[in-house]
Amino acid sequence: MELLQKLLNSYGVSGDEGEIRDLVQKEIKKYVDETYIDKVGNLIAHKKGTAPRIMLAAHMDEIGLIVKRINQKGKIVFSTIGGIDISTLIGQRVVVQGDKKEAVGVITLDALSSGDPVKELPKITDLFIDTGLDKEQLAKSGIKIGNYIRFYGNDCCFAGNGEFICGKALDNRVGCYVLIELAKLLQKEKHDIYYVFTVEEEVSSYGATTSAYSISPVWAIVIDTTTTDDVYSTPTRSLGGGPCITIKDATTIGNKCVNKWLEDTAKKNNIPIQYDVSEYGATDALTISVSRGGIPTTAVSVPVRNIHTVIGMSDTNDIKNTIKLLQLALRKPPKVCLV
Incomplete structure (x- = not known):
């Protein structure tokens, strides 16, 4: 799991995936025939082979x-990128990227600074970042409107009896880790496999749209993460319960043949x-499935607690079983999967 920790501690907010892309490319290139970056920033790693042409995708x-x-006092008001529960942001440490220098700050609100009790859940417009610097000092660091702000990394840790991994960006560095491990394990297989690390899934699935169109696979599998419901008496998605096959989410019905x-x-x-049956959430499976004339697609997701917050939790056994499932399945993949 050392590689997964590296992936979790690397940065790559939607639209600014350069650092994580460089790391993934470095790790996967020894297991495939070629890697390249397309026009929108997707990293595509290709293991050449015979039919069928398979696409495995995970967003970076x-x-x-x-x-x-x-x-003027240096209060940084921000906008969110991707779906974030505002209640989880207060008191969090962040890094504000500057053109010349970064600044570490803390998310807060006026009521906390003044000592007044917070009587209701604040709105996003109530929050700001305090770096201890005024506007002029921030400007000298090259910090301005439009600069990215990332959650502080290097906090990856293990919980429970060591089986639970905790960190930022489990969604979806887990998927990236699974693809790299699969590339290592499937080097000698004869099939034509494209490992695609997509950009901007959290805001648009933009990267999946363009990569699926250019690759035009026979079918595809998206590897992502999903919520847990194991606080209920009859859970369907629990930590330790194994990978989740998508039956449906808010936007997609998983392909029955692939499932x-x-x-x-x-x-x-x-x-x-x-099995993942949900009214919420979406993955790159939607845009891949409707690309060109239609691509049979499903998603296999690893359960994550506290998903879309600053720090989540996942069971390493679920990650290992996801790799095992896909490795064994891909040894004898269907040549065609329609319905």
Whole structure:
């Protein structure tokens, strides 16, 4: 899990994926025939082979913030990038990127600074970042409207008896880790596999749209993360319960043919799986599935607690079982999967 920790501690807010892309490219290039970056910033790693042409996709980007306004005292008002629960932001440490120099700051609000009790949940417009610098000092660092703000990294840790990994950007550095491990394990397989690390999933699935169009795979699988509901008496998505096969989410119904192939592989090899049936959330599977004339697509997701917050929690056994499931399934992939 050392590589996963590196991925979690790297930065890559939607639209600013350069650092994480460089790390992923460095790690995966030894396992494939070629890697390249397309016009929108997706990293594509290709293991050449015979039919079928397979696309495995995981988004690189993470949620974050962007500078919206700076007042004379140096208060940095921000806008969110991706879906973030505002209640989880207060008191969090962030790094404001500058053209010349970065600034570390803390998210706060006036009521906390003055000692007044907070009587209701604040709005995003009530929050600001305090770096201890005024507007002029921030300007000298090259900090201005439009600069990215990322959550502080290097806080990756293990919980429980060591089986739970905690950190920022589990959504979706877990998926990136799974793809790199699969590339390592499937080097000698004969199939034509594209490992695609997409950009801007958290805001638009823009990267998945363009990469699916250019690759035109026979079918595709998205590797992502999903919420847990294991606080309920009858949970369907629990930490430790195995990878989740998407039946439906807010925007997509998983391809039945691909899902059955994955289910059969799991049953044959005694791999625990779960089913994701949700009214919320979406993945790159939507835009891939409607690309060109339609691409049969599903998503396999690793459960994450506190998803879309500054720090989440995932069970390493679920990650390992996701890799195992996909590795075994991809040894005998269907040549065609329609319905």
